[in-house]
Amino acid sequence: MAVRSTFRATLVRAIRLARIVIAGPGAWQGLALYALVLGLSFVGVWVSVRLIAWNKAFYDALEQMDAAAALTQIGVFFALVALSAGCWLTGDWFRKKLLILWRARLTARALDLWIGNRAYWLMRPGFGTTPVENPDQRVAEDCRLFIDRFIEFTLDLVSEVVSLVSYVAVLWSVATFALGFTLFGLGIEIPRYMVWLAPVYVVVATAITHLLGRPLKRQYFDREKVEADFRHALVQLRDRADTVAQSGGEGAERRRLDDRFAAVALNWRRVMRAELILGLFSRPYFQTVLRMPTFFALPAYFAGALTLGGLMQLASAFSSVTTTLSWFIFEYRKLAEFVAVCERLDGLFAAAQAPAPLPAAPRAIQREVSDDGALRLDGLRLATPAGNWLDPVPHRVIRPGKVFLITGASGRGKTTLLAAIAGLWPWGHGRIERPAGRFLFLPAGAPVLGDGLVTAACHPDDPDRHDPARVFAVLTRLGLAPRLTAPQGEAALAGLSMGERQRLGLARAVLNRPDWLLMDEATSALDPAAEADLLAWLRTELPDTTLIIVAHRTPLGVSADDVLRIGPAEPERKSA
Ligand SMILES: Nc1ncnc2c1ncn2[C@@H]1O[C@H](COP(=O)(O)OP(=O)(O)OP(=O)(O)O)[C@@H](O)[C@H]1O
Numbered sequence: 001m002a003v004r005s006t007f008r009a010t011l012v013r014a015i016r017l018a019r020i021v022i023a024g025p026g027a028w029q030g031l032a033l034y035a036l037v038l039g040l041s042f043v044g045v046w047v048s049v050r051l052i053a054w055n056k057a058f059y060d061a062l063e064q065m066d067a068a069a070a071l072t073q074i075g076v077f078f079a080l081v082a083l084s085a086g087c088w089l090t091g092d093w094f095r096k097k098l099l100i101l102w103r104a105r106l107t108a109r110a111l112d113l114w115i116g117n118r119a120y121w122l123m124r125p126g127f128g129t130t131p132v133e134n135p136d137q138r139v140a141e142d143c144r145l146f147i148d149r150f151i152e153f154t155l156d157l158v159s160e161v162v163s164l165v166s167y168v169a170v171l172w173s174v175a176t177f178a179l180g181f182t183l184f185g186l187g188i189e190i191p192r193y194m195v196w197l198a199p200v201y202v203v204v205a206t207a208i209t210h211l212l213g214r215p216l217k218r219q220y221f222d223r224e225k226v227e228a229d230f231r232h233a234l235v236q237l238r239d240r241a242d243t244v245a246q247s248g249g250e251g252a253e254r255r256r257l258d259d260r261f262a263a264v265a266l267n268w269r270r271v272m273r274a275e276l277i278l279g280l281f282s283r284p285y286f287q288t289v290l291r292m293p294t295f296f297a298l299p300a301y302f303a304g305a306l307t308l309g310g311l312m313q314l315a316s317a318f319s320s321v322t323t324t325l326s327w328f329i330f331e332y333r334k335l336a337e338f339v340a341v342c343e344r345l346d347g348l349f350a351a352a353q354a355p356a357p358l359p360a361a362p363r364a365i366q367r368e369v370s371d372d373g374a375l376r377l378d379g380l381r382l383a384t385p386a387g388n389w390l391d392p393v394p395h396r397v398i399r400p401g402k403v404f405l406i407t408g409a410s411g412r413g414k415t416t417l418l419a420a421i422a423g424l425w426p427w428g429h430g431r432i433e434r435p436a437g438r439f440l441f442l443p444a445g446a447p448v449l450g451d452g453l454v455t456a457a458c459h460p461d462d463p464d465r466h467d468p469a470r471v472f473a474v475l476t477r478l479g480l481a482p483r484l485t486a487p488q489g490e491a492a493l494a495g496l497s498m499g500e501r502q503r504l505g506l507a508r509a510v511l512n513r514p515d516w517l518l519m520d521e522a523t524s525a526l527d528p529a530a531e532a533d534l535l536a537w538l539r540t541e542l543p544d545t546t547l548i549i550v551a552h553r554t555p556l557g558v559s560a561d562d563v564l565r566i567g568p569a570e571p572e573r574k575s576a
Pocket of ligand 1 (some may be wrong): 352386409410411413417
């Protein structure tokens with residue numbers, strides 16, 4: 001029952017995933033390549049069938065001491081091998097082309113859902129109902145593995161069925177003799193016993209393989225997870241290199257990495273054990289499967305029903321049938337991996353299709369497009385994902401082109417309000433009317449996005465859309481020009497101070513020219529003179545942009561047209 005439901009679930013998942021790559025515009029190209037590869041594998045099957053007949057011709061020539069006939073057969077052999085190799089190499093070439101074509105389609109779909117639906121934001125642990133572990137690995141690794149195995153298995157399956165029919169036909173015509181024996185005084189005769197023996201042999205072996213190999217699927221599933229967790233911890237160490245080094249956190253990092261690696265080692269030991277148990281049966285099976293037919297046919301050979309050539313031909317046909325039928329046994333490990341990959345990847349696609357935020361807090365924020373260009377916050381109260389209410393947000397209408405300050409004590413919900421205005425924060429109730437137009441958000445902590453100074457300064461715009469002279473002028477005005485002479489790429493961003501990162505944020509604002517600029521403590525690290533100078537410059541560069549500023553005080557260089565305070569007023573400091 002469990003076997004059937006795993007099989008059915010994997011089939012449904014594999015079909016769902018396969019439809020993504022097989023259907024859609026330009027699908028004919030992939031299908032044409034697939035048909036070509038399939039056709040070439042049929043030629044390969046024909047060569048194998050032809051080689052079975054060749055066995056008889058060659059060994060009979062040897063038995064009859066016919067040198068000329070043997071020589072001819074050697075020529076035939078090389079011709080068949082050349083044809084087989086040619087087909088294999090061509091097939092392999094086009095299979096690889098197909099692999100990258102379909103992988104690109106599947107990866108593009110995964111990225112569309114992951115990025116396009118903002119699933120990457122909502123499916124983080126603590127945010128969504130279905131947090132997805134290691135999505136990066138699923139997009140990068142699992143897409144490749146799925147396509148690789150899908151092509152391999154479906155091609156195998158079709159060509160194995162064709163091979164099976166061809167080989168059974170040969171076996172039927174060769175193994176004409178019966179097996180006779182007495183059981184409890186009864187004379188029993190099994191006609192063409194070698195034909196029946198092949199499937200019985202394989203069915204028994206398959207059942208044993210599945211019984212012994214069942215735990216492997218779980219272990220392979222876990223392996224991907226623990227390996228990805230370990231890799232992720234290493235990437236985090238690289239990203240937080242400064243913080244770890246400055247806070248002497250090497251010991252803590254080492255413990256974290258050791259813990260993650262211990263999980264890798266534990267899983268490895270479990271995989272080893274499961275593979276050993278499977279190997280105890282499958283290894284001897286691999287080695288005997290080609291020899292057994294000769295032993296099974298010996299009674300007929302000694303009874304004189306077969307020539308040596310006939311025996312060889314029979315052995316060849318029988319082992320071809322058993323090898324074809326044993327596909328499940330030979331591929332068991334890969335099949336177990338495939339089941340795990342389908343489960344992981346389908347889970348990612350399903351969750352990313354409709355990422356659902358945690359249901360702990362109400363999601364009753366009404367969002368509308370304002371028709372007079374103003375931003376309205378009406379009866380708004382936000383909550384954390386766990387359902388804790390934050391302070392109510394006072395009613396406000398923010399007119400375009402104004403400077404608007406949001407203030408309040410720490411932890412009251414200022415950043416959360418910006419996220420709600422940006423359309424991200426789903427928890428809470430009330431109403432947000434947002435005008436059309438471009439919004440740009442400069443988050444707290446001034447994170448830098450992009451893999452070079454120019455990309456980071458233009459983000460999220462494409463840097464190719466910007467005049468390099470203008471980008472250079474903006475960066476120079478912000479005092480970042482010296483960084484342009486450093487080697488570009490990630491190295492150009494290394495070690496940027498907080499103030500420099502905030503200046504880079506201002507470059508983004510000036511180059512992107514948004515209608516609405518949301519600044520979360522975006523100038524807090526600048527010295528008063530630089531803050532006053534740069535914000536005054538920003539205002540002259542973007543005179544019509546509405547500035548929504550989150551800060552504990554109005555930044556120097558601009559004056560606020562309105563102030564929105566969340567929560568009670570901060571207590572005034574008494575002067576000494
Ligand atoms: N993802 C989250 N999960 C749980 N709680 C959250 C989450 N995001 C924010 N909060 C909580 O919501 C509250 C408001 O956070 P927010 O960052 O908006 O505060 P803030 O007013 O901007 O604070 P600060 O001035 O210190 O930056 C805080 O108590 C915070 O811990």
